[in-house]
Amino acid sequence: MEVPILKQGPYLIASIQSALSDADLVQLRDKLVEQVGRLRSRGVIVDVTALDVMDSFATRTLRDITFMIRLRGAETVIVGIQPDVAFTMVQLGLKLEGVPTALDLEEGIAFLSKKDSSPAKEASPSGR
Amino acid sequence: MAQDIRETRDTRTTFGPAHQMTAPTAELLRQLVAHLRQNRTQLREEWARRITEAKLLTAMTKEEIFAEATSVYDNYVEALETGTFEALQAYARNLSERIIPRGVETHEVVGIVLLLRDVLARSLFAKYQNDFALLNRILDAYEPAANRIANTVAVGFVQERERVIREQQEAIRVLSTPVLQVRERLLILPIIGVIDPQRARQLTEQLLRGIRTNRAKVVVIDITGVPVMDANVANNLVQTVEATRLLGATVIITGLSPEIAQTLVTIGVDLGKMNTVGDLQGGIEEAERLLGYKVVTFAESSPDHARQ
Amino acid sequence: MDAERNPFGAAASADPAAGNGRDRVLEEIAVRIDGDTDIVSARQKGRVLAATLGFSSSELTLIATAISELARNIVLYAKQGEIVLRVLERGDQRGVMVRAHDQGPGIPDIRRALQGGFSTSRSLGLGLPGVRRLMDEFEIESRIGQGTTVTARKWKR
Ligand SMILES: Nc1ncnc2c1ncn2[C@@H]1O[C@H](COP(=O)(O)OP(=O)(O)O)[C@@H](O)[C@H]1O
Ligand SMILES: [Mg+2]
Numbered sequence: 017m018e019v020p021i022l023k024q025g026p027y028l029i030a031s032i033q034s035a036l037s038d039a040d041l042v043q044l045r046d047k048l049v050e051q052v053g054r055l056r057s058r059g060v061i062v063d064v065t066a067l068d069v070m071d072s073f074a075t076r077t078l079r080d081i082t083f084m085i086r087l088r089g090a091e092t093v094i095v096g097i098q099p100d101v102a103f104t105m106v107q108l109g110l111k112l113e114g115v116p117t118a119l120d121l122e123e124g125i126a127f128l129s130k131k132d133s134s135p136a137k138e139a140s141p142s143g144r
Numbered sequence: 145m146a147q148d149i150r151e152t153r154d155t156r157t158t159f160g161p162a163h164q165m166t167a168p169t170a171e172l173l174r175q176l177v178a179h180l181r182q183n184r185t186q187l188r189e190e191w192a193r194r195i196t197e198a199k200l201l202t203a204m205t206k207e208e209i210f211a212e213a214t215s216v217y218d219n220y221v222e223a224l225e226t227g228t229f230e231a232l233q234a235y236a237r238n239l240s241e242r243i244i245p246r247g248v249e250t251h252e253v254v255g256i257v258l259l260l261r262d263v264l265a266r267s268l269f270a271k272y273q274n275d276f277a278l279l280n281r282i283l284d285a286y287e288p289a290a291n292r293i294a295n296t297v298a299v300g301f302v303q304e305r306e307r308v309i310r311e312q313q314e315a316i317r318v319l320s321t322p323v324l325q326v327r328e329r330l331l332i333l334p335i336i337g338v339i340d341p342q343r344a345r346q347l348t349e350q351l352l353r354g355i356r357t358n359r360a361k362v363v364v365i366d367i368t369g370v371p372v373m374d375a376n377v378a379n380n381l382v383q384t385v386e387a388t389r390l391l392g393a394t395v396i397i398t399g400l401s402p403e404i405a406q407t408l409v410t411i412g413v414d415l416g417k418m419n420t421v422g423d424l425q426g427g428i429e430e431a432e433r434l435l436g437y438k439v440v441t442f443a444e445s446s447p448d449h450a451r452q
Numbered sequence: 453m454d455a456e457r458n459p460f461g462a463a464a465s466a467d468p469a470a471g472n473g474r475d476r477v478l479e480e481i482a483v484r485i486d487g488d489t490d491i492v493s494a495r496q497k498g499r500v501l502a503a504t505l506g507f508s509s510s511e512l513t514l515i516a517t518a519i520s521e522l523a524r525n526i527v528l529y530a531k532q533g534e535i536v537l538r539v540l541e542r543g544d545q546r547g548v549m550v551r552a553h554d555q556g557p558g559i560p561d562i563r564r565a566l567q568g569g570f571s572t573s574r575s576l577g578l579g580l581p582g583v584r585r586l587m588d589e590f591e592i593e594s595r596i597g598q599g600t601t602v603t604a605r606k607w608k609r
Contacts (some may be wrong), residue, residue: 037488037491038527039488069495069513069516070517071521071579076575076576097391097392100509101390102390103348103352103387103513104510104586105387106383106390107585108582108586109576109578109582110576119355119356123361349510
């Protein structure tokens with residue numbers, strides 16, 4: 017199941033449509049990293065609304081995506097984590113530390129544009 | 145669990161089940177039942193009158209008492225006849241369900257059943273007073289059955305009452321932790337009372353759903369009303385904060401007592417990361433600042449990051 | 453494979469497969485695990501099965517996530533194996549059992565693997581301790597060179 021990646025202005029939006037296998041997740045990671053470089057995107061939104069399970073592998077991959085993209089000078093935000101999923105993640109000890117999160121796509125875009133407009137030194141360590 | 149209790153209670157009756165009765169006892173019971181059927185109208189009325197006299201079931205009207213008395217009477221006679229209590233039990237539960245919300249107390253229910261036992265015994269006495277030996281045997285047959293019936297009805301009532309109380313407690317629990325939206329995108333969760341792991345779980349689920357449905361960005365969890373918190377629950381609180389962040393919202397904790405703060409530190413929580421504010425008012429102000437509302441300022445505060 | 457049961461959950465003898473039928477099996481599904489797409493189907497089947505018992509949606513997510521972790525360990529460390537999902541009855545309780553079984557290399561130090569943060573795949577090491585936390589009962593047996601069986605149960609409250 018390939019995840020479609022849309023370019024929206026300076027941002028890339030990956031909206032996951034259904035459950036993903038590990039290979040799908042890794043492929044998503046590689047595609048995003050590649051496209052951010054090629055398209056010089058300033059931010060990436062990964063929409064996980066459709067995911068009914070986020071286990072340790074999915075969580076680690078989302079973290080990897082965020083950090084690899086940060087190394088390329090762009091910011092990532094994960095949007096749409098479901099309440100039940102969040103509840104399970106924290107019980108597993110999966111906190112996504114250092115990874116910004118937002119409620120939904122709209123909030124994710126708001127977050128990225130806020131980041132964009134504030135001077136670099138002020139780009140705070142959101143999500144720690 | 146509840147079922148265990150029920151089983152213990154059912155076997156607590158001191159009188160043997162009907163099938164252990166000797167044949168003559170069964171014959172006596174048959175006579176008895178016939179007598180109660182023949183005098184149904186009069187005995188029923190007598191019973192209802194005595195209930196009113198004894199000031200039982202005051203929450204119910206005369207007509208209601210008479211209607212219930214009729215059903216109980218018929219079920220009672222049937223239990224005597226068949227020696228099976230299922231129908232009576234079901235009726236007792238159903239009756240309890242209807243009268244408990246009206247404030248009928250346990251002693252009233254026990255009282256009316258004992259009254260019926262008494263009314264019937266008196267009528268047996270009147271009928272057989274000329275044959276003392278027979279009267280004694282009839283009463284011997286009647287007593288254990290009557291006691292068992294009284295027991296069944298009373299236990300049914302008590303169980304139903306316990307169930308209702310449990311339900312009410314559950315409802316109060318849910319009500320006592322409302323997720324309030326004070327303004328757009330801002331939720332307040334005032335927690336009052338002791339939190340156990342089950343309540344912590346409910347709270348978290350409630351809050352997380354509330355965040356999504358209200359599209360909240362900031363949540364103030366006020367724990368001023370939480371007297372104590374053990375390490376387990378403190379852990380749950382930390383998980384709630386983390387889960388909230390995963391949804392994209394920020395938590396501000398207010399009303400953290402020094403004791404609870406100490407517990408959090410002991411389990412290894414970095415309070416510096418926790419976003420705590422002294423009291424609820426301060427917490428709401430901080431929340432509004434995070435949301436970009438202006439709070440009593442002279443100097444323009446810098447456009448702050450909405451996230452910590 | 454019945455040596456070295458770990459003392460986690462006293463339910464070891466309750467397993468009907470172990471000869472003592474304290475739990476009644478009402479339904480059973482087995483899912484072969486040969487690759488990463490099987491992880492997804494195992495957890496989806498587990499969710500559907502648990503849903504028939506009326507678990508809440510957050511409990512269903514917990515169960516599905518636990519299955520996901522166990523199935524992934526099979527793929528990662530043993531390459532192949534099986535996930536068995538059961539609907540159980542014990543007394544007046546009902547619940548689901550998840551059993552992950554493989555004939556892979558086994559786990560040399562179970563205690564360490566359960567501590568959390570320990571991983572031989574430079575991963576998070578939260579799978580096994582996490583499953584243990586998410587479920588009500590948890591047992592693991594493993595023999596070096598022979599394989600690993602992890603059994604976890606969650607009861608309907
Ligand atoms: N089925 C298995 N077979 C062999 N080793 C396993 C198996 N499951 C887990 N392990 C070992 O236990 C360790 C901890 O597992 P786990 O808690 O799932 O964390 P992770 O998979 O992230 O490393 C693994 O790194 C691995 O060494
Ligand atoms: Mg693992």
